[in-house]
Amino acid sequence: xKRRTKSPGDDGAAEQAAGNGxxxxxxxxxxxxxxxxxxxxxxxxxSAAAEPLVEPPWGLQVGENTPAYQTPSKFAxxxxxxxxxxxxxPRSSLSRTPHHLLEGSTTPNGLHFTINHTGVPxxxxxxxxxxxxxxxxxxxxxTLDALLRYPTISRAAFVECGGNSAPLFSPKPIQADVQALHxxxxxxxWTGVKLxxxxxxxxxDPSAKWFIAEGADAPHLMRSVPLSKGxxxxxIALYQNGEPLMPGNGFPMRLLLPGWEGNLNIKFLRRIKxxxxxxxxxxxxxxYTEPMPLQSKTRGKAYQFTFLNEVKSFITRPSPGLDLKxxxxxxxxxxxxxxxxxxxxxMVSADGGSSWADAALQxxxxxxxxxxxxxxxxxxxxxxxxxxxxxxxxxxxQPTRAAFVAERGQLDAVPSVLAFRNHHINTxxxxxxxxxxxxxxxxx
Amino acid sequence: MRKAHLPxxxxxxxxxxxxxxxxxxxxPITPAEMARWDIDIxxxxxxxxxGDGTAAQGAPIYAEKCAACHGDGGRGTELSRTGxxxxxxxxxxxxxxxxxxxxxxxxxxxPYAPPLFGYIRAAMPWNTPRSLSDHEVYALxxxxxxxxxxIDAKQVMNxxxxxxxxxxxxxxxxxxxxxxTPR
Numbered sequence: 232x233k234r235r236t237k238s239p240g241d242d243g244a245a246e247q248a249a250g251n252g253x254x255x256x257x258x259x260x261x262x263x264x265x266x267x268x269x270x271x272x273x274x275x276x277x278s279a280a281a282e283p284l285v286e287p288p289w290g291l292q293v294g295e296n297t298p299a300y301q302t303p304s305k306f307a308x309x310x311x312x313x314x315x316x317x318x319x320x321p322r323s324s325l326s327r328t329p330h331h332l333l334e335g336s337t338t339p340n341g342l343h344f345t346i347n348h349t350g351v352p353x354x355x356x357x358x359x360x361x362x363x364x365x366x367x368x369x370x371x372x373x374t375l376d377a378l379l380r381y382p383t384i385s386r387a388a389f390v391e392c393g394g395n396s397a398p399l400f401s402p403k404p405i406q407a408d409v410q411a412l413h414x415x416x417x418x419x420x421w422t423g424v425k426l427x428x429x430x431x432x433x434x435x436d437p438s439a440k441w442f443i444a445e446g447a448d449a450p451h452l453m454r455s456v457p458l459s460k461g462x463x464x465x466x467i468a469l470y471q472n473g474e475p476l477m478p479g480n481g482f483p484m485r486l487l488l489p490g491w492e493g494n495l496n497i498k499f500l501r502r503i504k505x506x507x508x509x510x511x512x513x514x515x516x517x518x519y520t521e522p523m524p525l526q527s528k529t530r531g532k533a534y535q536f537t538f539l540n541e542v543k544s545f546i547t548r549p550s551p552g553l554d555l556k557x558x559x560x561x562x563x564x565x566x567x568x569x570x571x572x573x574x575x576x577x578m579v580s581a582d583g584g585s586s587w588a589d590a591a592l593q594x595x596x597x598x599x600x601x602x603x604x605x606x607x608x609x610x611x612x613x614x615x616x617x618x619x620x621x622x623x624x625x626x627x628x629q630p631t632r633a634a635f636v637a638e639r640g641q642l643d644a645v646p647s648v649l650a651f652r653n654h655h656i657n658t659x660x661x662x663x664x665x666x667x668x669x670x671x672x673x674x675x
Numbered sequence: 676m677r678k679a680h681l682p683x684x685x686x687x688x689x690x691x692x693x694x695x696x697x698x699x700x701x702x703p704i705t706p707a708e709m710a711r712w713d714i715d716i717x718x719x720x721x722x723x724x725x726g727d728g729t730a731a732q733g734a735p736i737y738a739e740k741c742a743a744c745h746g747d748g749g750r751g752t753e754l755s756r757t758g759x760x761x762x763x764x765x766x767x768x769x770x771x772x773x774x775x776x777x778x779x780x781x782x783x784x785x786p787y788a789p790p791l792f793g794y795i796r797a798a799m800p801w802n803t804p805r806s807l808s809d810h811e812v813y814a815l816x817x818x819x820x821x822x823x824x825x826i827d828a829k830q831v832m833n834x835x836x837x838x839x840x841x842x843x844x845x846x847x848x849x850x851x852x853x854x855x856t857p858r
Binding site for chain 1: 697700703718743754757762773
């Protein structure tokens, strides 16, 4: 989008980039922008006078002893995951990442989303084994100690459940926060051994086209994965943000398939079997499939093998629950990612998609990882509709909700926010802001 | 001197030269040693084990070990009718409705029958997985298929008969990303 020149009637505002108060992303940079100081960019314009400063109690006494493993301040105690099954009834347990309370592009390990179908297993790593067999020259068993002697690599990668954002299939916008709507996606730096290296040691039979990966926990969750992904960027991940994997994220080892549907990234990985055709396990026969709308040409059919998580973005601040206190300057902040590669561009709108401006992308922008985007916004107190839209470096971009629904349909009735009636929705998310500053989920 | 002998040493140990640069710390294992873990079932029935079972044999096992979560006769519980993530309804003749995945079922959706055996054997019962004998798994498979009217109530399920069960939605799928999905 081309820069708009400042108009004389603009009461000295910083550069307008798009309608309803979006300012040029340059306003975020530390480098000087002409006129920025006098243009109402700073938050001080409406601040009340300061009160006299006092020495608070923590400056007058000894603090707590240093713990061996530190946990967040009790004043940050609300920065937690939300739980789908807090009483641990006999069914799956999901925890969702509180995106609205986090910043940057890395999800802390304690806040990484998890889905556990039969509880979190208590695996003794000394007894864990990884078996690679099937169409290989020689089947091999690896211990964790053995894998720790292999060459390792580190990379950032998001993991996203195929059911993330499923509430957007509702015919009306479900009033829930970004954690409830998009909390089944997280991003970490993973360290481990490339699967291709282990496959090479086993000797892959040329007839192998797929592999079946299986976990060691009670469900023995099995998924079929194209072998080409295993030979490309698949990793046996052992570390998450520098420390051993969290139990809910697959300790002591998991399959990491960067950019691919979360359920395929088998946790507690214990077995890889090379085969000629997919197993069509429960997970790929029923769960992770996408029935098509009855009114479409493909009615009655359903998508299967929806491996990729396609390009998506959403605004985390402001968002429902983070209402605006008063008109003035705000930073719009959000997350963008694509299972196909790097984020190339994110645009933001404050007027429901009538006009758009480029957001600033936080460097480094990494392939198949969260990219933080930011946009300066001066809210004038009038109703606004905030949206973000991402493009990836393979040329794919987020569809509007209307365009997505025209192809994939929507539900007849409003579902529970916790339900997964369909999967893989990557539409634009809209937040409406009313004159009181209350932020709500909207369709626009 | 040592360097000169290395290729010969590699050859004697039977390690292909291409592996020499990698740690090569995996331990070889025989099919018998991995048998307890080697539990996938091919979609067309490959690797189905010996054993057999009927719906009549499966009914009491179902009532004792499965009904608490999946409801009487596999018809679901109050929880499974909410559409929340919960134990699925196993027996249903409901027609699929729009894009609503909660109306998909074994009878109206699963493309192949053998994975039903594979899933029960690997993951069920929920609180005591891998506790069933292969005979019991065949019996439960027969029970669920018979209740769904996909097989005759008296039909014996085993490695020969289960792959022949035709599932109505066998051709109901579109490959989402053909360019990365092997044929």
